[in-house]
Amino acid sequence: MSEDFQKVTESAVTEPQQANPYGPNPADYLSNVKNFQLIDSTLREGEQFANAFFSTEKKIEIAKALDDFGVDYIELTSPVASEQSRSDCEAICKLGLKAKILTHIRCHMDDARVAVETGVDGVDVVIGTSKFLRQYSHGKDMNYIAKSAVEVIEFVKSKGIEIRFSSEDSFRSDLVDLLNIYKTVDQIGVNRVGIADTVGCANPRQVYELIRTLKSVVSCDIECHFHNDTGCAIANAYTALEGGARLIDTCVLGIGERNGIVPLGGLMARMIVAAPEYVKSKYKLHKLRDLENLVAEAVEVNIPFNNPITGFCAFTHKAGIHAKAILANPSTYEILDPHDFGMKRYIHFANRLTGWNAIKSRVDQLNLNLADDQIKEVTNKIKKLGDVRPLNIDDVDSIIKDFHAEVSTPRLAAIKRDHADLDNDDLNPKKTKQ
Ligand SMILES: CC(=O)SCCNC(=O)CCNC(=O)[C@H](O)C(C)(C)COP(=O)(O)OP(=O)(O)OC[C@H]1O[C@@H](n2cnc3c(N)ncnc32)[C@H](O)[C@@H]1OP(=O)(O)O
Ligand SMILES: O=C(O)CCC(=O)C(=O)O
Numbered sequence: 001m002s003e004d005f006q007k008v009t010e011s012a013v014t015e016p017q018q019a020n021p022y023g024p025n026p027a028d029y030l031s032n033v034k035n036f037q038l039i040d041s042t043l044r045e046g047e048q049f050a051n052a053f054f055s056t057e058k059k060i061e062i063a064k065a066l067d068d069f070g071v072d073y074i075e076l077t078s079p080v081a082s083e084q085s086r087s088d089c090e091a092i093c094k095l096g097l098k099a100k101i102l103t104h105i106r107c108h109m110d111d112a113r114v115a116v117e118t119g120v121d122g123v124d125v126v127i128g129t130s131k132f133l134r135q136y137s138h139g140k141d142m143n144y145i146a147k148s149a150v151e152v153i154e155f156v157k158s159k160g161i162e163i164r165f166s167s168e169d170s171f172r173s174d175l176v177d178l179l180n181i182y183k184t185v186d187q188i189g190v191n192r193v194g195i196a197d198t199v200g201c202a203n204p205r206q207v208y209e210l211i212r213t214l215k216s217v218v219s220c221d222i223e224c225h226f227h228n229d230t231g232c233a234i235a236n237a238y239t240a241l242e243g244g245a246r247l248i249d250t251c252v253l254g255i256g257e258r259n260g261i262v263p264l265g266g267l268m269a270r271m272i273v274a275a276p277e278y279v280k281s282k283y284k285l286h287k288l289r290d291l292e293n294l295v296a297e298a299v300e301v302n303i304p305f306n307n308p309i310t311g312f313c314a315f316t317h318k319a320g321i322h323a324k325a326i327l328a329n330p331s332t333y334e335i336l337d338p339h340d341f342g343m344k345r346y347i348h349f350a351n352r353l354t355g356w357n358a359i360k361s362r363v364d365q366l367n368l369n370l371a372d373d374q375i376k377e378v379t380n381k382i383k384k385l386g387d388v389r390p391l392n393i394d395d396v397d398s399i400i401k402d403f404h405a406e407v408s409t410p411r412l413a414a415i416k417r418d419h420a421d422l423d424n425d426d427l428n429p430k431k432t433k434q
């Protein structure tokens with residue numbers, strides 16, 4: 001964090017406990033907002049991110065960090081993708097992590113036979129059901145899809161391994177086709193069914209409706225996979241849980257094909273607001289930043305400045321109106337408490353949008369004594385310089401200290417001024433040397 005930022009001490013504000021206004025709507029009686037699970041796919045979907053190459057060591061490091069964070073499942077690349085993918089999958093299965101290990105395969109017996117030999121706890125099987133994918137990807141009709149799904153599911157189940165069936169491109173698939181195939185796989189005892197917004201076209205309302213309809217057809221858990229092409233991934237994930245889905249696929253930083261899927265950190269930000277006790281007790285939120293840094297470094301990207309929670313200015317308050325209120329009670333302009341994530345709150349006072357309340361807090365931190373009128377006067381000086389150029393903390397501190405010296409020992413200040421090089425006047429940078 002740049003030195004232009006200053007940590008502020010928050011005032012302790014106690015308020016009466018009341019029902020969480022951001023909690024699940026009681027009308028959503030099927031809601032899993034307070035009972036959701038995470039399937040982290042950084043090592044599967046995330047490997048499909050354009051910049052991703054994970055060595056075996058890096059995969060193991062990421063798998064351990066995800067496990068430590070507390071995700072329920074870790075999904076790995078298909079073991080048929082390459083020889084190394086298969087042996088990495090076997091290596092991760094042997095780590096003895098708390099999280100269950102899944103691998104992701106096509107709906108085909110050849111893939112299933114390899115997957116069950118890797119030592120995974122579960123297999124995520126997928127096949128496209130939209131007309132686009134049926135025509136241009138695998139070329140199979142719904143009858144063929146149902147037949148091969150049943151064969152693969154029964155085979156994997158016979159090995160005592162969890163099995164999930166998912167329809168790729170669910171939101172561009174025919175609803176009757178979808179409900180038929182899900183009903184079929186539910187009846188033969190699939191552990192979960194998956195809905196996938198493969199092209200990121202769905203909006204929250206469509207998600208809610210599809211999940212509610214699907215809930216009336218299957219008795220197993222529903223998993224959801226949302227791409228972020230149109231910016232709805234987190235909102236769709238939240239709405240899916242409201243509608244009764246139980247599991248959400250995430251990737252650290254949201255990496256994945258194209259611009260990726262639901263980001264783990266962003267989803268945590270959403271969920272902690274809705275289900276604070278559940279989220280705080282289940283996930284080690286203070287490990288999020290390290291986890292994101294680990295993945296960011298591995299795929300050679302920066303953490304976006306506007307990333308929820310860990311973006312460099314996610315808890316920085318700048319405008320004077322905000323700063324005043326935040327200093328009085330952080331809830332005025334914060335829905336997330338940075339301390340829940342091992343982060344700090346900052347007030348950015350070195351700029352022309354600052355106000356006297358923020359400057360007063362700085363004066364207090366500098367252990368100086370100024371009356372309110374004097375603080376307002378020095379604030380105007382800071383604003384004047386802030387009109388000319390970007391400021392840093394040292395600029396502001398010098399202005400405050402000089403002003404303080406001036407008002408408390410005016411004679412001494414006058415002598416100092418007489419000896420100062422007037423050409424260094426910051427307030428008049430255009431002034432040229434005579
Ligand atoms: C939306 C998603 O993210 S789905 C997951 C995507 N993950 C991957 O693709 C994993 C990495 N992929 C790979 O390593 C390779 O694509 C492999 C090993 C899976 C297949 O490689 P290849 O045999 O060379 O085929 P290729 O990748 O060119 O084409 C995909 C093949 O799978 C078939 N296919 C595609 N989806 C499915 C499916 N869900 N179920 C069954 N078959 C499928 C296609 O029909 C095509 O078969 P073809 O050989 O008859 O043309
Ligand atoms: O297996 C799934 O549910 C999702 C597969 C996938 O990555 C997608 O459809 O985008």
Ligand SMILES: [Zn+2]
Nearest residue numbers: 045198225257
């Ligand atoms: Zn995907």
